[in-house]
Amino acid sequence: MAKLQAGYLFPEIARRRAAHMLKYPDANVIRLGIGDTTEPIPEFITSAMAKRAHELSTLEGYSGYGAEQGEKQLRAKIASTYYGGLGIEENDIFVSDGAKCDISRLQLLFGSNVTMAVQDPSYPAYVDSSVIMGQTGQFQTDVEKYGNIEYMRCTPENGFFPDLSKVSRTDVIFFCSPNNPTGSAATREQLTRLVQFAKKNGSIIVYDSAYGMYMTDDNPRSIFEIPGAKEVALETSSFSKYAGFTGVRLGWTVIPKELLFSDGFPVAKDFSRIVCTAFNGASNIAQAGGLACLTPEGLKAMREVVGFYQENTQIIVDTFKSLGFNVYGGTNAPYVWVHFPGQSSWDVFSEILEKTHIVTTPGSGFGPGGEGFIRVSAFGHRDDVLEAAKRFKQLYK
Amino acid sequence: MAKLQAGYLFPEIARRRAAHMLKYPDANVIRLGIGDTTEPIPEFITSAMAKRAHELSTLEGYSGYGAEQGEKQLRAKIASTYYGGLGIEENDIFVSDGAKCDISRLQLLFGSNVTMAVQDPSYPAYVDSSVIMGQTGQFQTDVEKYGNIEYMRCTPENGFFPDLSKVSRTDVIFFCSPNNPTGSAATREQLTRLVQFAKKNGSIIVYDSAYGMYMTDDNPRSIFEIPGAKEVALETSSFSKYAGFTGVRLGWTVIPKELLFSDGFPVAKDFSRIVCTAFNGASNIAQAGGLACLTPEGLKAMREVVGFYQENTQIIVDTFKSLGFNVYGGTNAPYVWVHFPGQSSWDVFSEILEKTHIVTTPGSGFGPGGEGFIRVSAFGHRDDVLEAAKRFKQLYK
Known part of the structure; x- marks a missing residue:
C-alpha cells in the first residue's frame, strides 16, 4: 500500500474540483473529467x-x-x-x-x-x-x-x-x-x-x-x-x-x-x-x-445513449481541431486526447480549471506516456458540452 | 489457488443438492443449508x-x-x-x-x-x-x-x-x-x-x-x-x-x-x-x-423479518431437543448447531439428505472444530420448516 502514489486518480480530481468550487462558489463548473455518464437511463430499462x-x-x-x-x-x-x-x-x-x-x-x-x-x-x-x-x-x-x-x-x-x-x-x-x-x-x-x-x-x-x-x-x-x-x-x-x-x-x-x-x-x-x-x-x-x-428495445435504447455521447465527442473534437490542436481519439471512444506538447498535464489541467471552470483529466494520471496530454470526456449534458466548447474557444483563441 | 481444498463450501453443497434432485426428481427437497433468506422483502423497502x-x-x-x-x-x-x-x-x-x-x-x-x-x-x-x-x-x-x-x-x-x-x-x-x-x-x-x-x-x-x-x-x-x-x-x-x-x-x-x-x-x-x-x-x-x-417504518419491517426467522429457529431447536440431541445456538442467531458426537459431519449431512430430502450444512465445512456437528439454518418458509421438523422426528424417533 505504501508504494501507491498519491490518491487514485479520479478521487484526486474530485478533490481538486471540490477545492475549486470552494474557491469559486458561484462558478458553473463543467465536468468533463471522470468518465461519468450523465444522461437518464432509458425508461424501458x-x-x-x-x-x-x-x-x-x-x-x-x-x-x-x-x-x-x-x-x-x-x-x-x-x-x-x-x-x-x-x-x-x-x-x-x-x-x-x-x-x-x-x-x-x-x-x-x-x-x-x-x-x-x-x-x-x-x-x-x-x-x-x-x-x-x-x-x-x-x-x-x-x-x-x-x-x-x-x-x-x-x-x-x-x-x-x-x-x-x-x-x-x-x-x-x-x-x-x-x-x-x-x-x-x-x-x-x-x-x-x-x-x-x-x-x-x-x-x-x-x-x-x-x-x-x-x-x-x-x-x-x-x-x-x-x-x-x-x-x-x-x-x-x-x-x-x-x-x-x-x-x-x-x-x-x-x-x-x-x-x-x-x-x-x-x-x-x-x-x-x-x-x-x-x-x-x-x-x-x-x-x-x-x-x-x-432485448431488441433495450439494445435500441443503448444505441441511442451511445449515439448521444458520440455527438458530444464530435463537438469536442471539432472544437480543439478548430483551435489548431492535435487531437486524437473521439472516433471510436467517448474520449478526446488533446496534445499540449512540452507542457505538464497537471499544469494544463489546472489552467483549464482555473480559467474556464472545466474539469478535464491530466494525461499523466494514466502513466508517463500521457504526459503532455489531457483527456476530455464526452460524458455530459449537451448544453454543458456546448458551453465548454465556447469556453475552450475563448481560452485558446 | 492450488492450496484450496475442494470447492467453496456452499457451492459444493449446491452441487450435492443438485445431484440429489437429479436422483430423486419428485422429492420435495427442503433447503436449510446455505443461510439464504426466503421471505419477501417488505414492500416499504x-x-x-x-x-x-x-x-x-x-x-x-x-x-x-x-x-x-x-x-x-x-x-x-x-x-x-x-x-x-x-x-x-x-x-x-x-x-x-x-x-x-x-x-x-x-x-x-x-x-x-x-x-x-x-x-x-x-x-x-x-x-x-x-x-x-x-x-x-x-x-x-x-x-x-x-x-x-x-x-x-x-x-x-x-x-x-x-x-x-x-x-x-x-x-x-x-x-x-x-x-x-x-x-x-x-x-x-x-x-x-x-x-x-x-x-x-x-x-x-x-x-x-x-x-x-x-x-x-x-x-x-x-x-x-x-x-x-x-x-x-x-x-x-x-x-x-x-x-x-x-x-x-x-x-x-x-x-x-x-x-x-x-x-x-x-x-x-x-x-x-x-x-x-x-x-x-x-x-x-x-x-x-x-x-x-x-427509517422507523423500515426498522419495524426488518424486525418483523428477523422475528419470523427467530420463530423458525425456535421450531428447529425444539425439534432437536425433543429428540434428545445436544443443541447449541438458536437463541441469538438464525443457526442451530446440532451435535452428532463421534460421527462425520458429511456422513450425517448425506444421511439426512438421502433419507429426508433436507439440505443442512456439515459442520466440518466450517473448520475441523465443526466435525461432529451439523448446522441447520432457520431461513425457510414456515411450512417447509414445519415439514422439516416432522421429517427429522421421523428419522430420529
Missing part, C-alpha cells in the same frame, strides 16, 4: 429494474443469493448478443458489479508473483491494483514508473499501438481497446499481432472492451474476433457506458474454456472459485436491468 | 428501490458513479442507527455490496504477509480468502488445517469462546458474533477480554456482526460497545439477513478513525484507497433500499 424490485416483495418473485457467476439467462444473453458466432457460451460469462471490480478480482486470481504489462497511458486501475497485490517494485520517480511493470508506450508516432518487438515478456498483458484514455482503437491486424505475441510468450491478455459499442470503424469490438484469441485472452466489459449504469453497477468478464494456465488448468475454473469466495453476485435488480438492455 | 430505479430515468433523479465509500446519507444513517452513542461517525462507515465482498477487500488491504486467527469453526470465507491472498501454508490433511492460521477452537466445553491463553499472537483476528455456524454469541465480558488480548498483541480484530439483529440476550451487538475497541477493531455487517437483501447486495464496514496500523497510519485511509481502486460503490438502487431500511 429502469422499468424492468423497478418491476424486479417490486417482485422481490412477492413469494413467487423473491430471490436471495443468486449464482456468484450471474443469472443463467443474463449470461446466455450476453454471450449471444456480444459474442454471437464467436464460440463464447453462457458458462464462459461471469456477470459482475463492474469492470473495475472484476479487474481487482482478476488480480486476486493472478496473485502477487506475476509480471504484467500495460499500455502507457492506460486506465489507472490496472497498475494500482497490481501495486496493491504486491506484483510491482517501488515507484521510480525519475521515470514515473513502478518497477516490475512493463509499460507499453502508445503515442501518436506508433498510432497508439505498442511496438511489440520492444516489449518484454510478462505473464499478464492488460490491453484496453477502444482505449481509455487515448480513445484509439486497435485494428484487426494489430490485435492479431498482439494475440500472436501473447501466444508466443505464454501470456494471458486481459482485454478491456468497456467502450466496444462506441466503435464506429470496422475494428474488432471483442478480442475474440481474432482467431486463436480464446487460448490467450479473457475479456472484461460493462453496461456502465452503454446504458448509463455507472451507478447501477453491472458488468461482465468472459473467460473462454479454452484459456488454460501453463499447467493445463482452466483459468475459468479458478476464477469461478475466486468469485465464489470474494463476491456474491451482482444485485439481482441490476441483473434485471441488464436483461432488459439486451 | 422494495418500493423505495423501485422509486429510485424510476428516478434514474429522469434528469433530476439520475446519478452515475457515487462515492466508492457509499452515499453520505446512508453512511450517516448506518452510524446513527447501529452505532448511536458509540462515537462512530459517518466517515467511519464504508457501504459495500455485502460482508463477504468486504472481507475479501480487507484481505487485499492486509496483504499476503500477515498472520491471522479464526474461530474454529467459522464462516469459510475468512480462511479461503486468506489462502487466496497467500497468507497461509499448505493444507495439512492430518489436522484438516492450513499452515500459518491460528485456529481458535470453540466448543461446547468452552462455551464457544476460545481460551485466549492458548491462542498465539497474530496480526489479524477474525471474530464473528453471533457466530456463524455455532449460533453462539460472545458476552460483554468475553469481548472485553478479546479486545484486551488484541490490544496487548497489537492485533486488528475483524468483527463480523452480520447477525447482530438476531441477538435476544443482552450481549453486545457491536464490538464498539466494548471500551477501547475502536483502537483495535473494525466491524463488518450487512442488510442480507435483516431485510432479505441476499440478492440485492448491500452491507457495510466500520473502520473507526482511532484504528491505526503500527506505524500510526489510519487503517480507514488505506481501506478508502482499496475501495477506490477495487470497487465502485454499491448499486445506487440497493443504497436507496438501505436508506428505507433505516
Whole structure:
C-alpha cells in the first residue's frame, strides 16, 4: 500500500474540483473529467429494474443469493448478443458489479508473483491494483514508473499501438481497446499481432472492451474476433457506458474454456472459485436491468445513449481541431486526447480549471506516456458540452 | 489457488443438492443449508428501490458513479442507527455490496504477509480468502488445517469462546458474533477480554456482526460497545439477513478513525484507497433500499423479518431437543448447531439428505472444530420448516 502514489486518480480530481468550487462558489463548473455518464437511463430499462424490485416483495418473485457467476439467462444473453458466432457460451460469462471490480478480482486470481504489462497511458486501475497485490517494485520517480511493470508506450508516432518487438515478456498483458484514455482503437491486424505475441510468450491478455459499442470503424469490438484469441485472452466489459449504469453497477468478464494456465488448468475454473469466495453476485435488480438492455428495445435504447455521447465527442473534437490542436481519439471512444506538447498535464489541467471552470483529466494520471496530454470526456449534458466548447474557444483563441 | 481444498463450501453443497434432485426428481427437497433468506422483502423497502430505479430515468433523479465509500446519507444513517452513542461517525462507515465482498477487500488491504486467527469453526470465507491472498501454508490433511492460521477452537466445553491463553499472537483476528455456524454469541465480558488480548498483541480484530439483529440476550451487538475497541477493531455487517437483501447486495464496514496500523497510519485511509481502486460503490438502487431500511417504518419491517426467522429457529431447536440431541445456538442467531458426537459431519449431512430430502450444512465445512456437528439454518418458509421438523422426528424417533 505504501508504494501507491498519491490518491487514485479520479478521487484526486474530485478533490481538486471540490477545492475549486470552494474557491469559486458561484462558478458553473463543467465536468468533463471522470468518465461519468450523465444522461437518464432509458425508461424501458429502469422499468424492468423497478418491476424486479417490486417482485422481490412477492413469494413467487423473491430471490436471495443468486449464482456468484450471474443469472443463467443474463449470461446466455450476453454471450449471444456480444459474442454471437464467436464460440463464447453462457458458462464462459461471469456477470459482475463492474469492470473495475472484476479487474481487482482478476488480480486476486493472478496473485502477487506475476509480471504484467500495460499500455502507457492506460486506465489507472490496472497498475494500482497490481501495486496493491504486491506484483510491482517501488515507484521510480525519475521515470514515473513502478518497477516490475512493463509499460507499453502508445503515442501518436506508433498510432497508439505498442511496438511489440520492444516489449518484454510478462505473464499478464492488460490491453484496453477502444482505449481509455487515448480513445484509439486497435485494428484487426494489430490485435492479431498482439494475440500472436501473447501466444508466443505464454501470456494471458486481459482485454478491456468497456467502450466496444462506441466503435464506429470496422475494428474488432471483442478480442475474440481474432482467431486463436480464446487460448490467450479473457475479456472484461460493462453496461456502465452503454446504458448509463455507472451507478447501477453491472458488468461482465468472459473467460473462454479454452484459456488454460501453463499447467493445463482452466483459468475459468479458478476464477469461478475466486468469485465464489470474494463476491456474491451482482444485485439481482441490476441483473434485471441488464436483461432488459439486451432485448431488441433495450439494445435500441443503448444505441441511442451511445449515439448521444458520440455527438458530444464530435463537438469536442471539432472544437480543439478548430483551435489548431492535435487531437486524437473521439472516433471510436467517448474520449478526446488533446496534445499540449512540452507542457505538464497537471499544469494544463489546472489552467483549464482555473480559467474556464472545466474539469478535464491530466494525461499523466494514466502513466508517463500521457504526459503532455489531457483527456476530455464526452460524458455530459449537451448544453454543458456546448458551453465548454465556447469556453475552450475563448481560452485558446 | 492450488492450496484450496475442494470447492467453496456452499457451492459444493449446491452441487450435492443438485445431484440429489437429479436422483430423486419428485422429492420435495427442503433447503436449510446455505443461510439464504426466503421471505419477501417488505414492500416499504422494495418500493423505495423501485422509486429510485424510476428516478434514474429522469434528469433530476439520475446519478452515475457515487462515492466508492457509499452515499453520505446512508453512511450517516448506518452510524446513527447501529452505532448511536458509540462515537462512530459517518466517515467511519464504508457501504459495500455485502460482508463477504468486504472481507475479501480487507484481505487485499492486509496483504499476503500477515498472520491471522479464526474461530474454529467459522464462516469459510475468512480462511479461503486468506489462502487466496497467500497468507497461509499448505493444507495439512492430518489436522484438516492450513499452515500459518491460528485456529481458535470453540466448543461446547468452552462455551464457544476460545481460551485466549492458548491462542498465539497474530496480526489479524477474525471474530464473528453471533457466530456463524455455532449460533453462539460472545458476552460483554468475553469481548472485553478479546479486545484486551488484541490490544496487548497489537492485533486488528475483524468483527463480523452480520447477525447482530438476531441477538435476544443482552450481549453486545457491536464490538464498539466494548471500551477501547475502536483502537483495535473494525466491524463488518450487512442488510442480507435483516431485510432479505441476499440478492440485492448491500452491507457495510466500520473502520473507526482511532484504528491505526503500527506505524500510526489510519487503517480507514488505506481501506478508502482499496475501495477506490477495487470497487465502485454499491448499486445506487440497493443504497436507496438501505436508506428505507433505516427509517422507523423500515426498522419495524426488518424486525418483523428477523422475528419470523427467530420463530423458525425456535421450531428447529425444539425439534432437536425433543429428540434428545445436544443443541447449541438458536437463541441469538438464525443457526442451530446440532451435535452428532463421534460421527462425520458429511456422513450425517448425506444421511439426512438421502433419507429426508433436507439440505443442512456439515459442520466440518466450517473448520475441523465443526466435525461432529451439523448446522441447520432457520431461513425457510414456515411450512417447509414445519415439514422439516416432522421429517427429522421421523428419522430420529
